[in-house]
Amino acid sequence: MSHPQLLHTVLDAVDVRREAEFWRELLGLVYRAGDEVPDGPGAVDDHDWLVLTHADGRRALAFQQVAEQARSTWPDQQVPMQLHLDLTVPDVDELAEQHARALALGATVLLDRTDDADEPLYVYADPEGHPFCIFVA
Template structure:
C-alpha cells in the first residue's frame, strides 16, 4: 500500500528569490509566503501549497530544450485560454522559447530565472 503523502511545497533554485516570487505572485494570484526573505521567498495557494524560490550561489539557468544546463523539472499550469495566458505572462517577464513541442495542446514558457513551465488547456 502506498504511503499517504501530501505535497506541501516545491522549491526552485534561482539567483533572486524575491523577484521570482513576485513574478509567480502576479502570474498565479497566490499570496506571498509569510517567511519570505532575501534568501528564500515563496507564494502560497489557499490550500497551503507553497512554491518556493531559494537563492543559490552561481545559479545557472536551465537551457531548454538544450540540455547543456538541464531543466531538472518543470511546473504545469492549467489555463482557460492559452493565448490570453501567454500574453499576460510574457508581459510579466516570461519568455517563449522557439521550440514548442505541444502544438495547440500546450505552450512552453520560461520564467525570468529561466525555469521552463507549461501552460495547458483547462
C-alpha cells in the same frame, strides 16, 4: 500506511524576490506572513527564502536564494530542464490571455506549439530560466 505529504515545490533563484514576484503575479498567490515585500522608508529586502501560498494558506511554491545557477538550455540538453511546472487553461482564448500575461511578467517563449489541435501549448522560461508550460487541458 502513512505517506509523506508534499509541502511545496522549491525553485532556486539568484534574485529570489523577482522570482517570487513573477510566480505570485502569474498564479495569483500570496506571500506567507512575514515574507511580503518590505514597505516603508529605508525598508531592506534581505530575504533569502520566500514562500507563496494559496489564499487559504496552503503552500504552493518556495524560493531559495543561490549565488549562481545555470539557466536551462532546453531543448538543447547541455543544461537540461530537470524539473518544470505544467499549468493548464480551459481553452485557446484563455491560453492567449495567459500568454500575454506571462510575457508581460518577464517570461520568455522557448516553444510555441499553439498550432497543435490536440494540445495547444507554450513552453516558457521564467525570469531565472526555469522552464514551464501553459497548455489547454
